[in-house]
Amino acid sequence: MDKIFLIEDNPDHALLITKGLASDGAEVIYYPDGQSALGFLEKEKQPENLPVLVMLDLKLPGMDGFEILQRIRSNSRCKRIPVVMLTTSKYKQEINRAYELGASGFVTKSEDFSELLGKLARVKDYWLKTVEKPDAGG
Amino acid sequence: MQEAHQSNQAEKKESFDKNRHFHYSILVFAGGIILTFLLWDAYLNNNSQIEKSVASPLILAMGSLFSIAAGLFVWSLESRQGFMEREVHKRTVELENKNQELQEKNKEIENFIHIISHDLKAPLVSIQGFASILKNELGAALQGANLDYFNRIVTNAKNMTVLLQDLLEFSRVGRIEDEKEKVDMNSLFQEIVGELRPEIEKKKIQVKNAGRFPALLGTKKRLHQVFMNLVGNSVKYIGDPNSPTITLGCRENGSFYEFQVRDNGVGIPQEAQSKVFQIFQRFHPGMGIEGTGVGLSIVKKIVETNGGSVRFESAPGVGTTFFVTWPKGRNG
Known part of the structure; x- marks a missing residue:
């Protein structure tokens, strides 16, 4: 089963986003902060245990989304994993900065839940179907 | 080296300015003394011995007294002027500091x-x-009263979402802006009227253009917000007049263009007119029209950020006209 890591400090948002991401073929693993997620990502030696997609909230207490993204992109084991940023705003400067740091996409947390579900489903389908899964050489 | 020289020059100038009253009064006094001696000399050459012995000390004494008085007069004048200048300078600096403080406070509030x-x-x-x-x-x-309660929760959450979006937009004006460009106001008004078309047709409003419009230097997004708010308000609050009409116009006014958005709608109540541009103010709660009361505050902020101004004339039951001035810019 494909793993999707969700790094999100707000447990309510985590629950709502999980509803949009979880399906028969995908398991959502939730981390409330960047430290615990990086603890796994940077140390895991088995590529098949790595997620196929990381959904990362931009505003996190302590280490923020930009810093976590930077750490993921600078680690040889996990630098190829697509990272989609989650945000409540459409702040151009933040979006540009995240893309410069190697973000794979953006999802704005809409107040309209069906709209949010639609966005999450599209993002998940795209990355799970088109992206090369981690392998031994990854 | 050059900087040191310049600062030395500046110090000298400042020192001269500080002691200017002293320098000027000495000059006047010295001038007076020289003039007295010249007069005295001329007098000595032209008069008899007796006249000389009586009048010449008098001339000298009078001349000296006059010189001292003139010197003192200049001293007091210059001292007073210097004092006034220092006061003006002090007040200007105080005002500038207050202004900067206010701007920083504003920025803080916006953040x-x-x-x-x-x-x-x-x-x-x-x-x-x-x-x-x-x-x-x-x-x-979920039915009956429970469904009603549930829908009220959802409606309130939606209203708050709109309110927050407007508030966020208000905080963005002047802080997050695109590059300015020439915006053709003819097509912008066409676009705005097009967007409002369903309601315009429903209310049978006639939209008149009083002439052609110039191109403005600004961002399309902000100009759209300004006039969408104004024309949108006219449509919203047109009420039920005999022949509902909105007239859009523009005239030149020195280095500005002045746009008018005129309607024959319900007008703004007299007691509310002083609060029109304040945030969260709404004046027709009984009309059941949706809104957050942020629109006109955004209009004012955009217009003033771009160097223009906005005002209105309104009479209840007669209509409202909003006037927006916008700088012509370099290319006029």
């Missing part, structure tokens, strides 16, 4: 609005998300 708008958005995502799940889960079981 604060920006931050709280984001923070308040997060719980709204949760409320609306879980409400949506609940509705799906309960389905037909």
